[in-house]
Amino acid sequence: MRNFLSALALLVLVAGCHKNDVDIAELDTNTFDADHPGVTAFITVDTVVTQSYGQGTLYKQLVTLQVHPELFPAASAYKLAAIELTVPDTTFFYSSNTPGNIFVLPNYLVEPGTEYCYRFKLTVGDELVGSKELCAVAQL
Amino acid sequence: MVRRSSLLITVLLIAAAAQGQAGDSAEVKFLVQPFGQVEYILNGNERLKEVLVPAARFPSGDYRLYFWAPNCSILDTTIHVAGGQDMELRKVLKQTPEFLAYKKESFHTGLGKALWRGLPLIFTVGFGLKGISDRKAHDQAFEDLHTLRDSYATINSPSTIAGLKGVAIPDAQAELDATRRRMTTSFALCGIGALATVYGFIRAGKLTYPQYEDKEKVRFEGLAWVPTANGGMYLAQIRVPIR
Numbered sequence: 156m157r158n159f160l161s162a163l164a165l166l167v168l169v170a171g172c173h174k175n176d177v178d179i180a181e182l183d184t185n186t187f188d189a190d191h192p193g194v195t196a197f198i199t200v201d202t203v204v205t206q207s208y209g210q211g212t213l214y215k216q217l218v219t220l221q222v223h224p225e226l227f228p229a230a231s232a233y234k235l236a237a238i239e240l241t242v243p244d245t246t247f248f249y250s251s252n253t254p255g256n257i258f259v260l261p262n263y264l265v266e267p268g269t270e271y272c273y274r275f276k277l278t279v280g281d282e283l284v285g286s287k288e289l290c291a292v293a294q295l
Numbered sequence: 296m297v298r299r300s301s302l303l304i305t306v307l308l309i310a311a312a313a314q315g316q317a318g319d320s321a322e323v324k325f326l327v328q329p330f331g332q333v334e335y336i337l338n339g340n341e342r343l344k345e346v347l348v349p350a351a352r353f354p355s356g357d358y359r360l361y362f363w364a365p366n367c368s369i370l371d372t373t374i375h376v377a378g379g380q381d382m383e384l385r386k387v388l389k390q391t392p393e394f395l396a397y398k399k400e401s402f403h404t405g406l407g408k409a410l411w412r413g414l415p416l417i418f419t420v421g422f423g424l425k426g427i428s429d430r431k432a433h434d435q436a437f438e439d440l441h442t443l444r445d446s447y448a449t450i451n452s453p454s455t456i457a458g459l460k461g462v463a464i465p466d467a468q469a470e471l472d473a474t475r476r477r478m479t480t481s482f483a484l485c486g487i488g489a490l491a492t493v494y495g496f497i498r499a500g501k502l503t504y505p506q507y508e509d510k511e512k513v514r515f516e517g518l519a520w521v522p523t524a525n526g527g528m529y530l531a532q533i534r535v536p537i538r
Contacts, residue, residue, distance in 0.1 A: 177444045179460050187453045229449040
């Protein structure tokens with residue numbers, strides 16, 4: 156009887172000490188997960204060019220961006236915001252309905268030879284899922 | 296046999312009535328318990344059943360009566376019949392001490408058998424049912440946990456992912472572990488109960504009911520003759536052990 160009770164206690168102990176059914180450490184495949192290994196490039200910069208306008212006396216810097224929603228865990232709407240850091244409080248907002256997910260940010264009144272910096276923020280719902288900073292010198 | 300007994304009763308009653316007409320007799324009605332089982336012998340003569348001959352008419356005088364019923368002590372009594380005074384004889388036969396002891400021992404044996412068989416069986420069935428219920432709870436907890444895990448891949452919200460990994464999945468895992476422990480314990484106890492049930496049935500099978508012999512019946516049957524188709528006969532009993 157004593158042996159039987161010992162075996163029962165051991166059985167309960169084993170049942171209580173088994174490995175977890177779901178290993179949380181192995182859950183890292185979602186690209187929105189903070190534990191996801193590496194950096195997922197939701198935003199890539201295609202080109203940065205400077206063009207003249209206004210009869211050639213003024214200049215603008217055009218930054219072409221591409222968003223990669225195919226890297227999202229599931230298809231969903233997103234919002235892209237671009238902040239021009241050199242001139243504070245200049246923010247541009249873009250929606251997600253741009254064909255090919257390509258966005259062109261025009262920064263007017265730039266001066267050739269001057270470096271301009273930008274921060275891009277990608278949000279899904281109200282949550283930030285990706286960001287990128289870029290600095291580029293305006294040059295013809 | 297029944298027809299002959301009825302004829303005998305009729306003869307007795309007619310004879311009693313004839314004596315009663317003489318004015319020197321009285322009717323005695325027998326009301327002896329346990330009703331329906333009592334037999335009696337009058338003055339060492341024929342055995343009669345109270346249900347068939349519940350009353351008789353006697354001339355004045357003293358009469359010795361033996362009353363008996365199965366498992367009861369013989370009541371040996373004498374009544375005095377006074378002419379013209381009908382009477383009722385009310386008695387209660389007591390069960391013999393041997394029969395009372397036998398009944399008590401039989402009860403204890405039966406109770407012991409029932410307990411040896413019933414308690415482990417109830418224990419087994421109880422924990423078996425609890426195990427089934429725990430199994431359902433376990434399966435539900437397992438499904439809940441895996442539903443959460445499967446939802447991880449398609450969540451489009453970093454905060455939801457953090458909540459899933461930090462709270463929801465650990466909680467679901469803890470619930471699953473708890474249900475698994477309960478289920479294991481229940482089925483283990485059910486197994487113990489099953490073994491105990493087998494042991495209980497074996498143990499109950501070894502309990503034997505006591506034997507009882509109605510010695511008063513033997514003694515009563517030796518007191519009078521039993522009427523048959525060819526007259527009457529005395530009964531006696533002898534036991535010869537065969538070795």
